[in-house]
Amino acid sequence: MIDGSLSVTEIASKISSGAINARAVVEATLARIATINPKVNAFTDVTAARARQTADTLDARRARGEALGPLAGVPFAVKNLIDIAGLPTRAGSKINRDLSPASRDAMLVRRLEDAGAILVGALNMGEYAYDFTGENVHDAPSRNPHALDHMSGGSSGGSGAAIAAGLVPLALGSDTNGSIRVPSAFCGCFGLKPTYGRLSRAGSFPFVSSLDHLGPFARSVADLAIAYDAMQGPDLDDSVATDRAPEPTLPDIERGVAGLRIAVAGGHFAKHGDADCFAALTKVAKTLGVTRSLDLPEAGRARAAAYVITAAEGAALHLDRLRQRAVDFDPAVRDRLIAGTAIPVAWVIMAQRFRRWYRDRVLDTFQNVDVILAPTTPCRAPKIGQTTFVLEGVTMPVRPNIGIFTQPISFVGLPVVAVPVWLDDALPLGVQVIAAPWREADALRVARALEQSGIAQARVASL
Amino acid sequence: MNSEKRAFAPALDPASLKLQLDAAIASGGLTIAPEWRASIDAHFEAIAKAAAFVMEFPLDDELDPAPVFRA
Numbered sequence: 424m425i426d427g428s429l430s431v432t433e434i435a436s437k438i439s440s441g442a443i444n445a446r447a448v449v450e451a452t453l454a455r456i457a458t459i460n461p462k463v464n465a466f467t468d469v470t471a472a473r474a475r476q477t478a479d480t481l482d483a484r485r486a487r488g489e490a491l492g493p494l495a496g497v498p499f500a501v502k503n504l505i506d507i508a509g510l511p512t513r514a515g516s517k518i519n520r521d522l523s524p525a526s527r528d529a530m531l532v533r534r535l536e537d538a539g540a541i542l543v544g545a546l547n548m549g550e551y552a553y554d555f556t557g558e559n560v561h562d563a564p565s566r567n568p569h570a571l572d573h574m575s576g577g578s579s580g581g582s583g584a585a586i587a588a589g590l591v592p593l594a595l596g597s598d599t600n601g602s603i604r605v606p607s608a609f610c611g612c613f614g615l616k617p618t619y620g621r622l623s624r625a626g627s628f629p630f631v632s633s634l635d636h637l638g639p640f641a642r643s644v645a646d647l648a649i650a651y652d653a654m655q656g657p658d659l660d661d662s663v664a665t666d667r668a669p670e671p672t673l674p675d676i677e678r679g680v681a682g683l684r685i686a687v688a689g690g691h692f693a694k695h696g697d698a699d700c701f702a703a704l705t706k707v708a709k710t711l712g713v714t715r716s717l718d719l720p721e722a723g724r725a726r727a728a729a730y731v732i733t734a735a736e737g738a739a740l741h742l743d744r745l746r747q748r749a750v751d752f753d754p755a756v757r758d759r760l761i762a763g764t765a766i767p768v769a770w771v772i773m774a775q776r777f778r779r780w781y782r783d784r785v786l787d788t789f790q791n792v793d794v795i796l797a798p799t800t801p802c803r804a805p806k807i808g809q810t811t812f813v814l815e816g817v818t819m820p821v822r823p824n825i826g827i828f829t830q831p832i833s834f835v836g837l838p839v840v841a842v843p844v845w846l847d848d849a850l851p852l853g854v855q856v857i858a859a860p861w862r863e864a865d866a867l868r869v870a871r872a873l874e875q876s877g878i879a880q881a882r883v884a885s886l
Numbered sequence: 887m888n889s890e891k892r893a894f895a896p897a898l899d900p901a902s903l904k905l906q907l908d909a910a911i912a913s914g915g916l917t918i919a920p921e922w923r924a925s926i927d928a929h930f931e932a933i934a935k936a937a938a939f940v941m942e943f944p945l946d947d948e949l950d951p952a953p954v955f956r957a
Contacts, residue, residue, distance in 0.1 A: 633952070633953055721943065723939075724939055724940055724943055727935075727936035727937070727939045727940050728936075728940045730932075730933065730936040731933060731936050731937045731940060734929075734933045742914060745914070745916055746914065746915050746916055746917075749916065749917065749918075750919075754922070754925070757922070758922055758925040758926045758929055759929045761911070761916060761918065761922070761926045761929075762907070762926050762927075762929035762930035762932075762933055763929075763933065764910045764911070764914050764916065765906050765907045765909070765910035765911075765930055766933060766937070767896070767906070769894075769941075770896065770933075770937040770940075770941065772951055773894075773937075773940060773941045773945075774937070774940050775951035775952045775953060776945050776949045776950070776951050776952070777940050777943060777945060778951075778952035779949050779950055779951065779952045780943075780945055780949055782952065823932065
């Protein structure tokens with residue numbers, strides 16, 4: 424039976440063995456999207472004709488005895504800031520819908536399809552990725568599949584919702600300040616934000632070039648690793664893409680945590696959250712037998728610096744659109760961007776100089792530890808439309824503060840696996856498993872150990 | 887190399903911030919509806935507070951900005 428709970432690994436294995444064919448997987452996926460997507464609003468475009476054609480090509484290749492890739496027949500979808508040939512790359516906006524259709528797919532789409540995967544559509548997101556909620560005034564919010572009146576998280580909200588609703592087993596999102604990790608936590612799925620520069624961003628609509636990353640969402644750690652491995656590789660079309668050789672992670676994920684030095688992040692990461700977020704972290708630390716804690720120095724200031732750089736680069740990117748079409752923006756995004764146009768250059772340069780200082784301290788820290796654990800979000804998913812929440816007795820605005828624990832990590836480009844943790848039958852929470860630069864394999868090993876223990880798991884919502 | 891740690895925090899008084907924002911809106915050629923302004927002011931104040939928090943931290947003169955261009 425082809426249902427929404429099949430993993431990447433299971434689908435690829437069944438298709439490669441001939442137990443099922445790719446066309447049947449695609450038809451089941453399209454049928455599930457047609458039935459369930461109206462409830463969760465994860466998809467903004469469904470590329471049905473293309474998916475059927477790709478599936479038929481794959482089935483023909485198998486019939487000829489050709490070897491299929493590690494993602495053979497795996498349906499996937501991408502955040503709608505990632506180019507899909509023939510569609511305008513809307514990036515959650517109204518304005519971009521007037522762009523010419525993309526002339527070719529983004530690099531990561533091409534790499535996934537080269538590995539046998541089948542693109543089935545584009546996913547909802549917060550406008551221009553300046554968002555932690557998953558809300559969107561133009562396309563309506565993507566909804567949390569585990570509680571439809573709650574946020575999916577942003578800005579890759581459609582990606583998290585599509586995975587948790589069982590619409591696809593693999594999705595791509597982007598993460599500038601937490602936009603893969605937040606929806607992973609709110610929707611209860613696994614997400615990987617790789618090291619800055621590891622995966623090509625070519626063919627994606629930018630937000631903050633200094634901080635932008637792309638990465639996968641899935642319902643298992645092995646599925647993340649397979650997709651991540653298929654997407655690695657140099658790309659001259661992305662000026663920050665690394666020329667390091669690909670470092671496959673899948674062979675390492677079953678190695679367990681023996682030999683890894685793991686600590687819990689204290690200081691900034693031990694404040695600013697509610698009791699549930701720290702309970703989830705404690706549960707993970709206890710499962711791993713971790714008693715050590717450490718401080719990432721000045722993490723709160725790192726968050727502030729990320730905030731300034733984001734506002735300035737985002738404003739510069741959109742200045743002409745703000746001049747020409749301000750009324751066509753989501754007001755919540757527009758007002759932040761306009762404010763960003765007034766940032767003096769010295770503030771940005773100083774934030775980037777502080778970033779250098781912080782990076783040096785973080786790298787020093789990784790001399791004595793391999794993996795750091797921290798909460799992903801300060802609370803479970805708020806309700807859609809909720810504008811404030813109370814953390815440590817203080818009422819705070821929701822939008823800028825959901826990323827309080829994610830921003831200091833992406834600020835220096837560290838690889839993170841966001842793992843979903845369930846304290847009860849209510850909404851999930853997330854824990855960030857953070858590794859040193861280029862050590863994605865260490866984070867995936869720890870995440871896999873947590874998955875094997877049953878502490879971290881992605882559930883398909885009953886819809 | 888001799889180095890000196892320096893810190894500088896920007897002015898945070900509302901009048902200065904408003905002037906700064908007025909200048910950016912004018913020089914950027916932006917047209918702002920009056921009802922947007924309170925929200926924009928609040929966002930700029932939040933950005934300025936974040937910037938002040940960063941800039942009051944003393945840094946060595948020779949510290950490079952993080953993105954370094956390589957030819």
